[in-house]
Amino acid sequence: MLRIGFDIGGTNIDVGAVDEQNRIVARRKQPFPKGRPYTETVKIMEDLVYELLQETGSTTDDLASIGIGIPGSINVSKGTVISAHNLGFYDVPMRAAVGERFPATPVFLDNDANTATLAEFRMGALRGCRTGVLLTLGTGVGGGLILCGEVFEGGLGHGVELGHMCIDRQGPLCTCGNRGCVETLCSATWLEEQGKKALSESPSSMIGSLARGQMDRVDGKVVIDAAKTGDPTAMDIFDRYVDQLSTALSSYAVLLDPEVMVLGGGVSHAGEFLLEPLRQRVKEKSFFHYTHKIVAAEMGNDAGIIGAALLR
Amino acid sequence: MLRIGFDIGGTNIDVGAVDEQNRIVARRKQPFPKGRPYTETVKIMEDLVYELLQETGSTTDDLASIGIGIPGSINVSKGTVISAHNLGFYDVPMRAAVGERFPATPVFLDNDANTATLAEFRMGALRGCRTGVLLTLGTGVGGGLILCGEVFEGGLGHGVELGHMCIDRQGPLCTCGNRGCVETLCSATWLEEQGKKALSESPSSMIGSLARGQMDRVDGKVVIDAAKTGDPTAMDIFDRYVDQLSTALSSYAVLLDPEVMVLGGGVSHAGEFLLEPLRQRVKEKSFFHYTHKIVAAEMGNDAGIIGAALLR
Numbered sequence: 089m090l091r092i093g094f095d096i097g098g099t100n101i102d103v104g105a106v107d108e109q110n111r112i113v114a115r116r117k118q119p120f121p122k123g124r125p126y127t128e129t130v131k132i133m134e135d136l137v138y139e140l141l142q143e144t145g146s147t148t149d150d151l152a153s154i155g156i157g158i159p160g161s162i163n164v165s166k167g168t169v170i171s172a173h174n175l176g177f178y179d180v181p182m183r184a185a186v187g188e189r190f191p192a193t194p195v196f197l198d199n200d201a202n203t204a205t206l207a208e209f210r211m212g213a214l215r216g217c218r219t220g221v222l223l224t225l226g227t228g229v230g231g232g233l234i235l236c237g238e239v240f241e242g243g244l245g246h247g248v249e250l251g252h253m254c255i256d257r258q259g260p261l262c263t264c265g266n267r268g269c270v271e272t273l274c275s276a277t278w279l280e281e282q283g284k285k286a287l288s289e290s291p292s293s294m295i296g297s298l299a300r301g302q303m304d305r306v307d308g309k310v311v312i313d314a315a316k317t318g319d320p321t322a323m324d325i326f327d328r329y330v331d332q333l334s335t336a337l338s339s340y341a342v343l344l345d346p347e348v349m350v351l352g353g354g355v356s357h358a359g360e361f362l363l364e365p366l367r368q369r370v371k372e373k374s375f376f377h378y379t380h381k382i383v384a385a386e387m388g389n390d391a392g393i394i395g396a397a398l399l400r
Numbered sequence: 401m402l403r404i405g406f407d408i409g410g411t412n413i414d415v416g417a418v419d420e421q422n423r424i425v426a427r428r429k430q431p432f433p434k435g436r437p438y439t440e441t442v443k444i445m446e447d448l449v450y451e452l453l454q455e456t457g458s459t460t461d462d463l464a465s466i467g468i469g470i471p472g473s474i475n476v477s478k479g480t481v482i483s484a485h486n487l488g489f490y491d492v493p494m495r496a497a498v499g500e501r502f503p504a505t506p507v508f509l510d511n512d513a514n515t516a517t518l519a520e521f522r523m524g525a526l527r528g529c530r531t532g533v534l535l536t537l538g539t540g541v542g543g544g545l546i547l548c549g550e551v552f553e554g555g556l557g558h559g560v561e562l563g564h565m566c567i568d569r570q571g572p573l574c575t576c577g578n579r580g581c582v583e584t585l586c587s588a589t590w591l592e593e594q595g596k597k598a599l600s601e602s603p604s605s606m607i608g609s610l611a612r613g614q615m616d617r618v619d620g621k622v623v624i625d626a627a628k629t630g631d632p633t634a635m636d637i638f639d640r641y642v643d644q645l646s647t648a649l650s651s652y653a654v655l656l657d658p659e660v661m662v663l664g665g666g667v668s669h670a671g672e673f674l675l676e677p678l679r680q681r682v683k684e685k686s687f688f689h690y691t692h693k694i695v696a697a698e699m700g701n702d703a704g705i706i707g708a709a710l711l712r
Contacts (some may be wrong), residue, residue: 219555233655236548242657243531249654252687256569257580257647266685268569268648285540335569340580341562343545343655345554373578375564378556 089152091135093399095200095392096158103131103141104390105276110211112390114143120197126180134189142289151193154186155399157203157392164241166196198400203395204352204387205232206239210398212386213350216391220348221340222385223250225333225355228369229271233344251275254334273332275310276354282325283311295321312358330362334369341374350390352385359384401464404449404457407512407704408432408470410486413444416702417452418709424590424702426455438492438651446501464506466498467711468513469704476553479509484532508711511559515707516664516699517544522710523659524698525662532660533652534697535562537645537667541583545656563587567647583645586619588666594637595623624670642674646681649694653686664697671696 090113095102103118104112111368116136122127129195137154140145155258160172167183187195197207199225205222208214220234231242231249246311252264259268272278283295283306290303294314299305314322337349355362367382387394403426407414413432415426428448433440451664453459479495481487500506510518517534520526525626526534529551532546541563545552554560562574563583569579584590595607595618601612606626611617645712648660667674686692699706 217555233535238548243529243659244657246657246688247524248657249687253565253651254567254647254655254685257567257644258570264687265689266647266687267590269687332569335566335578337652338653339565342564343652345556345558346559347555366614373566375561375576376558377577378558 090140090146090150091152091217091397092140092154093144093203093393093395093397094127094133094154094156095203096175096181097200098122098159101129101136102393103133103136103140104393104397105144105146106394110394110398112395113392114140114246115393116140120175124180126175126177127185127250129175130182130185130189133186137190148190148192151187151190151398153196153397154190155196155198156182156184156186157198157200157396159200161246162197162199164245166200167195169197172339174178196394197395198324198399200392200395201230202239202241202247203399204230204391205234205395206390206398207387207395208350208352208385209239210236211394212391213383214348217345219344220342220350221250222352223270223274223336223348224353224385225339225351226275226276226353228277229269229275229353231310231352235344250340253336253339254338257307270336274329274336277330278332279311279325279355280306281323282328283307283314286311286321286325290321293321297324305380308355309357312355312361316361324370327365330365330369334366337366337370337375337380338375341370341376341378341380345376346380348381349385350383350385352387352391402452402458402462403464403709404444404452405705405707406448406466406468406710407515407708408441408468410434410471410513412653413441413446414705415448415452416705416709417456417458417527418706422710424705426452428452430501435494436490437482438487439497441487442494442497442501445498449502455528460502460504463502465506465508465605465709465711466502467510467515467708468494468498469510469708470494470551471511471512474509474511474561475676476557479507482508485523489706508708510708511677512704512707513542513544514553514559515711516542516703517546517696517697517707519703519707520662520664520697521546521551523706524703525695526555529659530555531655531656532662533562533649533658534664535582535586535648535652536665536697537586537663538588538665539586540589541581541665543664552604562652565648565651567644567651577691583649585666586641586648586702590621590644591623591641591667592618594640595619595626595634598633598637602633607634613692620667621669624667624673629671639677640673642646642677642681646678646685649678649682649692650685650687653682653690653692655690657688658692658697660693662695662697664699664703668696
C-alpha cells in the first residue's frame, strides 16, 4: 500500500508516494498555479497522483490515504482551508474536492506546521516524547507542539502559532498586527535584513565577501557563514539573534517544561554553532535554570511530504 | 469521609476539612513558623488536623486524604519540596514526614498554583474545559494550565511558570534573573509601584485621596479604585497595565488556543472594569484575532484549601 503526501506551498506543489516504512519511493514537483481558482490546484493534484501511481506500478486500489499539508488555517474536522494567504485560498473545501476525484481513498488535510511536527514526532527528533516543541526558523517562524503524546491542534482547533508569541512588546511591527513577535526577531528574514544593513554600512565585512558585494546575495546563511569565520560584524548580528531566540525558547520552556525543543528551517542548519550558545543562554534565562534539551530537526525538506502522508 | 486541604504560605498555614461535596466544613489558620526547621511546620500541621477532626466529631478513620499545597518547586511523584523560597524549605520530604503522623491516610503534595488550578478546574471557571489557562495576579504572577483535560504538571514534572514567560526582553529585571517576565509587568506589585511613583509626583491625584496621602496605603487596589473614579493619572497606569496583561494573554492564546483564560488573584477583583478592555486588546494582538474567552476566577481565597483537598 502507498500513501500520498502533498506539501503545498505558494511556489510549488511537492508530492511524494510513501511506502509502509515511511520512505518516499516516488516524487514530483509542480509550480503552484498562482492566482487561479482552487479547482485548478485540485486538477494538478489529481494528475500528480496518477503519475506517481504509474511510476510505482500501482493503481488507486493500492492507495491507503492522501494527506495534504497547507500553509494556513485549517478546519481539520471539516477538511476545509479557512484561509491560506500565500495560496489565495479562503473557505476552500479541499478534502471534499480531492475526495471526489478519489472516492475510495481517505483524504486528510492539516496545517503544514502540524504535518512537519507529525513527521518529526513519528520519525525524527520529537520521537518518543510526550511534551515537545518544534520551531521552524525560515522566512517566517512556525512550528508545532506535542502535548500529552500527540500533535496538538490547539484547544479550539485553530492550531498553534509559536511564531506569534510576543517577546518584545515594544519591538518591530509584525505582519499579524502585534509587535515583537518571535517571527520578527528570530526568522531568517531578520538575519538577512541585519546582514544587508551591515553590508551597506561596512562593505568590507566578510558578509560582503561572501555575498560578492551584492545586496541580493545576502541571506541568513551568508550572515551565519560570515559569523563562523569570526567576522566581528556578523558575529555581533549572530549574537543578537541567539539572544532573541533564547528568549523565545526560554518562554516555551517555562510554559511547557518540554522534554525536547527541536529547531528546523534554514537557520537550524547552523548546527552546534547555533545550538551550543543557545542552550547556555536558555539555561540562564529559563526560570528552571535547567539545561533544556535543544536539538536540530532530523527530517529536513521531506518533513512536509512524509508528515502529510502520516496523517490519519 | 473528610479530606484535609493545607494551603501553606510564608505568612500563614491555612487548612480546611472538606466534605464529599467539596465544601469546607471546618477551618483553621496558624502563623507559619518562619526560619524554623520544617519538622516544626509538620508538628503544627498534625495538631491542626486533630483540631479539625475534633470540631467535626471525626477520627482519623474518617480521613480520606490529606493534601498539601506549597508555594515552590515540588517533585510530585516523590512527594518532596525541591525548593520553596518563602518557606525556607529545600529538599524537604514533606509527604513522608506528614505520612508518618497519619500512617493510614494517603498524603498528597503539589505546587500551590496547581492546587488552585485544580480547584478552578473541578469547581470553578475552568470546569469542563480540555485546554485552559489560570493566571493569578497577586504580589507575583503564577498560574496553571489544563491540557488534554487534566492539570498539566509540566513535561518533565517541573511544573509551569506562566509568570516567567518574557513579554519585554528589554524590560525590568525579574527575581528569576530574566528580563520583562509577565510577573514584572502584570503583578499587583507593578500597579503598586506605579501608584507610589504617581503619588510622589502628583500628590493631588485620586490615588493620594484614596490612600489618605500615605505611601504605605498605596496598593494595586487603590490604583484600580482611583482609575474607576476616572482619575487621569490612575487611568493611565491602569491602561498600561491592561496593555501589558493583554500581551501576556495573547501569547498564551496563540500558543495554546485555549477554550478559556481565567484570571485570579487580587487584581482580578477589578472584574469587568479589567476584563472588558482586556478582551478587546487581546483580540487585537492575538494572531487569531478571535474574541478569546477571558473570565474571573470563581474560587476566591478557598481555592488553595479546596484544591489541596482535591489532590489524588
